[in-house]
Amino acid sequence: MATPIKVNRIGLEPQIYKGGKTTLCAGCGHNAISERIIDAFYEMGVDPRQVIKLSGIGCSSKSPAYFLGGSHGFNAVHGRMPSVGTGAMLANKKLIAIGVSGDGDTGAIGIGQFVHLMRRNLPIIYIIEDNGCYGLTKGQFSPTADLGSKLKTGVVNDLPPIDTCALAVELGATFVARSFSGDKKQLLSLLKAALAHRGTVMLDVISPCVTFNDHEGSTKSYAYVKDHDDPLEEVSFVPFFEDISVDYEPGTTQEVRMHDGSKLYLKKLEEDYDPTDRIAALKRLHETARRGEFATGLIYIEPDRDDFLEQLNLIDEPLATLPLERVRPGREALEEIMESLR
Amino acid sequence: MSPTDLAVQEQQEAARRQRVVNDFSIQVATVNGSGSQTANLVLLRSILLMGVPVSGKNMFPSNIAGLPTWYTIRASKRGYVGRKKEVDFLVAMNAETAKEDVLTLDPGAAVVYDAPLKLDALRTDLTFYPVPFDKLVGPVCPDAKLRRLVRNMIYDGILAKLLGIDMTLMEKALGKQLGKKGKAVALNQGALKAGWDYAEANFTKQDPYVIEPMSETRGKILIEGNTAAAIGCMMAGVTVVAWYPITPSSSLCESLITYMKKYRVDKETGKATFAIVQAEDEIASLGMVIGASWAGARSMTATAGPGISLMGEFAGLGYYAEAPAVIFDVQRVGPSTGLPTRTAQGDLLQTAFLSHGDTKHIMIFPSSVEECYTMSQEAFDLAEQFQTPVFVMMDLDLGMNNWMSDGFTYPDKPINRGKVLTDEVLKRIGEWGRYKDVDGDGIPYRTIPGDGMPAYFARGSGHNAKGQYSERPDDYVENMDRLARKFETARQHVPKPVIQHNPKAKIGFIAFGTSHYATEESRDQLREETKVETSYFRLRGYPFNDELAAFIDAHDRLYVIEQNRDAQLLQLMKLELTTDRIAKLRSVLHYNGLPIDARSITDDVLSQEGYEVAKKTASRMSAGTAGGE
Numbered sequence: 001m002a003t004p005i006k007v008n009r010i011g012l013e014p015q016i017y018k019g020g021k022t023t024l025c026a027g028c029g030h031n032a033i034s035e036r037i038i039d040a041f042y043e044m045g046v047d048p049r050q051v052i053k054l055s056g057i058g059c060s061s062k063s064p065a066y067f068l069g070g071s072h073g074f075n076a077v078h079g080r081m082p083s084v085g086t087g088a089m090l091a092n093k094k095l096i097a098i099g100v101s102g103d104g105d106t107g108a109i110g111i112g113q114f115v116h117l118m119r120r121n122l123p124i125i126y127i128i129e130d131n132g133c134y135g136l137t138k139g140q141f142s143p144t145a146d147l148g149s150k151l152k153t154g155v156v157n158d159l160p161p162i163d164t165c166a167l168a169v170e171l172g173a174t175f176v177a178r179s180f181s182g183d184k185k186q187l188l189s190l191l192k193a194a195l196a197h198r199g200t201v202m203l204d205v206i207s208p209c210v211t212f213n214d215h216e217g218s219t220k221s222y223a224y225v226k227d228h229d230d231p232l233e234e235v236s237f238v239p240f241f242e243d244i245s246v247d248y249e250p251g252t253t254q255e256v257r258m259h260d261g262s263k264l265y266l267k268k269l270e271e272d273y274d275p276t277d278r279i280a281a282l283k284r285l286h287e288t289a290r291r292g293e294f295a296t297g298l299i300y301i302e303p304d305r306d307d308f309l310e311q312l313n314l315i316d317e318p319l320a321t322l323p324l325e326r327v328r329p330g331r332e333a334l335e336e337i338m339e340s341l342r
Numbered sequence: 343m344s345p346t347d348l349a350v351q352e353q354q355e356a357a358r359r360q361r362v363v364n365d366f367s368i369q370v371a372t373v374n375g376s377g378s379q380t381a382n383l384v385l386l387r388s389i390l391l392m393g394v395p396v397s398g399k400n401m402f403p404s405n406i407a408g409l410p411t412w413y414t415i416r417a418s419k420r421g422y423v424g425r426k427k428e429v430d431f432l433v434a435m436n437a438e439t440a441k442e443d444v445l446t447l448d449p450g451a452a453v454v455y456d457a458p459l460k461l462d463a464l465r466t467d468l469t470f471y472p473v474p475f476d477k478l479v480g481p482v483c484p485d486a487k488l489r490r491l492v493r494n495m496i497y498d499g500i501l502a503k504l505l506g507i508d509m510t511l512m513e514k515a516l517g518k519q520l521g522k523k524g525k526a527v528a529l530n531q532g533a534l535k536a537g538w539d540y541a542e543a544n545f546t547k548q549d550p551y552v553i554e555p556m557s558e559t560r561g562k563i564l565i566e567g568n569t570a571a572a573i574g575c576m577m578a579g580v581t582v583v584a585w586y587p588i589t590p591s592s593s594l595c596e597s598l599i600t601y602m603k604k605y606r607v608d609k610e611t612g613k614a615t616f617a618i619v620q621a622e623d624e625i626a627s628l629g630m631v632i633g634a635s636w637a638g639a640r641s642m643t644a645t646a647g648p649g650i651s652l653m654g655e656f657a658g659l660g661y662y663a664e665a666p667a668v669i670f671d672v673q674r675v676g677p678s679t680g681l682p683t684r685t686a687q688g689d690l691l692q693t694a695f696l697s698h699g700d701t702k703h704i705m706i707f708p709s710s711v712e713e714c715y716t717m718s719q720e721a722f723d724l725a726e727q728f729q730t731p732v733f734v735m736m737d738l739d740l741g742m743n744n745w746m747s748d749g750f751t752y753p754d755k756p757i758n759r760g761k762v763l764t765d766e767v768l769k770r771i772g773e774w775g776r777y778k779d780v781d782g783d784g785i786p787y788r789t790i791p792g793d794g795m796p797a798y799f800a801r802g803s804g805h806n807a808k809g810q811y812s813e814r815p816d817d818y819v820e821n822m823d824r825l826a827r828k829f830e831t832a833r834q835h836v837p838k839p840v841i842q843h844n845p846k847a848k849i850g851f852i853a854f855g856t857s858h859y860a861t862e863e864s865r866d867q868l869r870e871e872t873k874v875e876t877s878y879f880r881l882r883g884y885p886f887n888d889e890l891a892a893f894i895d896a897h898d899r900l901y902v903i904e905q906n907r908d909a910q911l912l913q914l915m916k917l918e919l920t921t922d923r924i925a926k927l928r929s930v931l932h933y934n935g936l937p938i939d940a941r942s943i944t945d946d947v948l949s950q951e952g953y954e955v956a957k958k959t960a961s962r963m964s965a966g967t968a969g970g971e
Contacts, residue, residue: 048797049792049794049797050792052637052791052792053799054633064799065799065811069797070797071791071797072789072790072791072792072797072798072799072800073797073798073799073800074633074636074663074799074800074801075799075800075801075802075803076629076633076659077629077655077656077659077802080625080626080629080655080656082626082629083584083621083625083626083627083628083629083630083633084629084630084632084633084636085633086584086619086626086629086630086633087582087584087629087630087631087632087633087634087635087636087637087639087641088633088634088636088637088791089633089637090582090617090619090630090633090634090639091581091582091633091634091635091636091637091638091639091641092637092638092639092791092792094792095637095791095792112622112623112626113622113625113626113629115622116621116622116626309617312614312617312619313612313613313614314613314614314617315608315611315613315614315615316611316613318638318792319581319582319615319616319617319639320581320634320637320638320639320790320792321638321793322579322581322615324579324756324757326608326615327579327580327581327606327615327616327640328576328577328578328579328753328757329576329577329605329606331752333605334573334577334750334752337573337601338563338749338750341563341564341565341749342561342562342563342564342749
């Protein structure tokens with residue numbers, strides 16, 4: 001007798017959530033992120049046919065081809081994925097958008113669109129696969145490279161890095177988190193929480209480049225990141241469809257109720273940290289950076305702010321499929337306009 | 343006002359006997375930001391209400407207030423609405439330009455001017471009507487702060503009296519312009535009357551120009567091309583609009599916002615059936631449009647030349663990923679701050695091939711406000727039918743000036759959403775591939791995210807017919823050839839030319855967009871003044887239809903008339919035509935920032951045809967507004 005096939009809550013097998021075979025380097029952090037995305041979408045029971053995958057240009061931006069093969073995808077131009085994602089979500093508000101960018105794609109050529117995406121609070125999960133260098137053009141520094149970080153060739157970075165998380169908090173993003181491609185548990189919890197969030201999720205994932213930026217002297221190598229990872233809390237996510245209650249000692253864990261009813265449990269570590277406090281979030285980011293460390297986990301969350309589509313007061317149905325009679329005003333409308341011009 | 347020269351007096355006597363009825367141009371020279379636009383539009387509309395064909399052109403600086411601006415109104419019983427090079431009647435309100443404005447008039451012109459400017463000392467061959475505007479405005483406008491704005495309405499009253507425009511119609515036009523602003527209407531009516539009364543008490547008509555009632559404008563509307571295009575977009579069922587403010591296109595999206603808020607909000611829920619987003623730049627605008635159309639929405643943006651430049655990469659992505667997009671290019675002069683408020687047709691070459699790596703785009707060319715309305719609807723159909731960006735090439739003259747037109751007719755056709763994969767189609771074609779040419783026309787079937795049909799990964803880079811990433815040379819060539827085939831199919835679907843074939847003509851004119859009006863008028867001038875017969879091919883779409891070659895073959899010499907320096911349309915034609923056809927092509931070029939006029943075309947053509955042409959002074963405004971930023 002065949003073993004029963006494993007399916008998720010909408011009856012789909014894990015296989016459905018996989019994508020094409022990766023063409024990235026063996027050991028690339030991006031592949032681990034793709035795997036977590038597959039796990040999160042499977043476990044949350046997201047219908048892949050409702051998902052759109054978006055990306056810019058670079059190694060990271062190739063990765064949407066390697067997960068959710070049954071979803072539509074759009075590999076946009078360098079740094080401009082936010083606008084394509086914005087347009088698509090305007091067209092069909094029922095879609096679930098996941099965008100994958102890189103540190104160069106976001107921090108350099110795409111910084112303008114990134115800034116305005118954060119301001120708008122468009123419903124999208126925006127992931128930066130952050131390795132501090134341009135992999136696809138063979139290892140030049142990117143704007144997230146730390147001061148003093150060294151290239152393989154010995155060149156030292158002497159410009160201050162852009163902290164995409166601090167920038168996102170500053171600009172009004174409503175879900176800002178940082179993780180490490182090597183931290184399976186934290187990344188998976190954050191991705192699942194991302195799917196439950198309404199509005200923009202900005203998730204910066206440190207994802208070492210094994211080919212160009214994994215050496216001694218680099219601050220984005222596996223070894224360096226493992227040693228300097230400073231988790232803010234222990235993140236557990238309980239989706240709305242799972243009836244699980246979590247017991248915890250009062251004062252040890254913060255519970256965040258998300259817009260769809262899911263819950264985030266943030267178990268406090270050595271320091272008290274409140275991710276709903278924007279100023280505290282910025283302070284903490286600056287402090288950790290000064291120590292040369294990475295604050296990981298949920299940095300900031302504002303679960304109930306209206307997203308961009310709500311602000312635009314869009315009709316409930318997707319704009320894309322409204323029938324002609326609902327998008328072409330009647331003869332009397334045109335006549336009224338003509339009369340006003342006579 | 344009191345010319346001493348006897349010859350001039352005789353000339354004016356003669357002029358009075360030969361009245362010039364409904365065939366002259368009025369130019370109002372003011373300072374921008376002084377509220378003159380209201381007075382000018384009231385004058386324009388009152389002539390329209392008199393039943394006389396009329397057009398208005400605003401020559402304004404890139405500035406909010408304080409720089410010279412000119413508004414030209416042309417009354418033409420024959421219906422000519424292109425710019426008239428000569429000014430017959432000047433209203434000189436701007437001290438800064440008055441002297442030059444007067445010195446460049448042709449003999450016999452009339453001048454209404456602000457009395458302190460003492461312009462009558464400058465010339466003896468003109469008719470002068472000095473008006474003490476400041477003295478007149480005080481009694482009708484007690485509020486000193488408003489006087490600057492109301493003052494201009496006085497010249498409307500003066501002109502009504504001098505030209506014979508019915509005051510009740512002028513008041514009607516004023517009501518139309520100001521709508522429900524009761525206080526403003528009353529103030530301006532007082533100013534109108536003050537002008538009329540002053541003219542009646544102080545002036546004897548000495549110039550030949552008069553407006554007499556006609557019945558040529560019944561039912562006509564007055565509308566800017568940008569507004570007309572906006573109405574077209576709404577009727578086409580546009581749902582997603584992304585834009586970035588830029589002169590001269592901004593008013594297209596702004597009037598669209600106004601109309602959509604009024605007519606496209608769902609009555610039951612009070613929610614919008616559209617999304618309009620002011621993006622962070624033109625790159626993001628087109629990105630949003632492409633994202634939206636990929637996800638199935640009818641989407642558009644409007645911009646001008648600098649925006650087109652920025653959109654280059656996305657335009658190429660739209661071409662290769664095969665995403666529809668409607669892009670309005672309301673053309674203007676130059677990059678950066680270079681004459682952003684002046685008209686041109688200078689974006690053809692950059693738009694035709696916008697982006698890198700073998701791209702070709704569909705362009706359509708409306709000439710009239712009515713075509714702005716109909717062609718914006720056609721643009722959406724073409725974009726979805728061909729799954730590619732479509733550029734609607736307007737210009738500032740068309741987009742921002744008021745044009746008279748018949749009322750627009752309600753669209754009688756459903757919209758064409760192009761080839762979208764359905765279960766039925768899938769059954770018919772068997773296996774689906776996103777970029778597979780099933781029908782031999784180069785146009786594949788697409789699926790739309792969320793529609794439950796097979797997914798694909800859209801990208802600009804190499805892909806095979808199934809939409810899979812591929813760097814294989816044969817896959818690449820196959821795709822490129824199919825895209826070329828698709829463009830060939832488009833040749834027969836873009837708007838056809840409008841051809842006026844004259845069997846007696848050896849000369850053919852080829853023009854597009856707003857050059858149309860000057861071209862038509864020039865053909866009349868050539869026939870009536872020099873007995874030169876011409877045919878006329880008004881181009882309306884790119885890629886060129888087959889009719890172009892046939893038209894060239896039927897004539898000995900072809901004059902391609904365009905408003906740019908580099909003969910951009912002619913260059914495009916050269917890329918496709920055979921050498922014997924190319925040898926027949928000549929250029930008529932106009933690129934001084936002002937709308938092209940008939941006399942310039944006529945003189946240029948005659949000179950190229952070997953006639954002696956008296957060289958007139960350069961267009962008077964070419965030296966205008968120097969020094970302003």
